[in-house]
Amino acid sequence: xxxxxxxxxxxxxxxxxxxxxxxxxxxxxxxxxxxxxxxxxxxxxxxxxxxxxxxxxxxxxxxxxxxxxxxxxxxxxxxxxxxxxxxxxxxxxxxxxxxxxxxxxxxxxxxxxxxxxxxxxxxxxxxxxxxxxxxxxxxxxxxxxxxxxxxxxxxxxxxxxxxxxxxxxxxxxxxxxxxxxxxxxxxxxxxxxxxxxxxxxxxxxxxxxxxxxxxxxxxxxxxxxxxxxxxxxx
Ligand SMILES: [Zn+2]
Ligand SMILES: [Zn+2]
Numbered sequence: 001x002x003x004x005x006x007x008x009x010x011x012x013x014x015x016x017x018x019x020x021x022x023x024x025x026x027x028x029x030x031x032x033x034x035x036x037x038x039x040x041x042x043x044x045x046x047x048x049x050x051x052x053x054x055x056x057x058x059x060x061x062x063x064x065x066x067x068x069x070x071x072x073x074x075x076x077x078x079x080x081x082x083x084x085x086x087x088x089x090x091x092x093x094x095x096x097x098x099x100x101x102x103x104x105x106x107x108x109x110x111x112x113x114x115x116x117x118x119x120x121x122x123x124x125x126x127x128x129x130x131x132x133x134x135x136x137x138x139x140x141x142x143x144x145x146x147x148x149x150x151x152x153x154x155x156x157x158x159x160x161x162x163x164x165x166x167x168x169x170x171x172x173x174x175x176x177x178x179x180x181x182x183x184x185x186x187x188x189x190x191x192x193x194x195x196x197x198x199x200x201x202x203x204x205x206x207x208x209x210x211x212x213x214x215x216x217x218x219x220x221x222x223x224x225x226x227x228x229x230x231x232x233x234x
């Protein structure tokens with residue numbers, strides 16, 4: 001074990017499991033997260049084939065040329081294929097997403113996903129992948145929300161809808177669409193769908209939220225002539 005790795009682990013121990021503010025015990029300056037941190041103990045020195053912490057494939061196999069990043073090394077020194085990790089966080093509850101899937105230790109630096117990446121062209125550097133992670137989560141959130149809308153509006157399966165809005169990875173019933181800023185309640189209000197409205201209201205939907213045009217679900221119902229919905233919402 002290298003001195004660097006010991007430093008990272010002892011730093012974590014001393015903060016009771018919280019992610020250390022810096023990877024190394026270097027002088028801390030009042031600057032944003034560094035573009036390039038000192039290199040970690042790269043397990044290239046380790047014997048044998050290095051495998052991804054999430055799939056059985058060797059780490060350096062199957063590069064996907066459509067992705068700039070091939071794999072990365074987390075703060076805890078575990079390594080993952082980039083796509084394996086992105087898929088993992090898509091289905092993982094928020095309280096687990098910021099921890100290593102293998103050792104459960106926090107992997108954020110300064111609240112961001114600063115990881116040591118190996119690109120598909122073979123170069124290695126520290127990179128902040130937070131935006132990629134958030135973009136992927138946003139896509140997944142919308143996909144899950146669409147499933148909830150379909151289950152409610154077309155299948156009328158309230159038990160399945162209840163499952164979707166429950167648990168640690170529940171659909172956020174107030175998440176707005178990227179275009180228009182409509183929450184599910186806006187959509188069901190416009191469609192005059194009282195079953196959906198009743199379900200959403202009893203599972204935390206906020207009827208004060210406004211879409212991109214500044215309208216609440218009540219105002220949407222009124223402007224759409226959705227009188228049953230209007231009655232339910234007022
Ligand atoms: Zn993998
Ligand atoms: Zn780990």
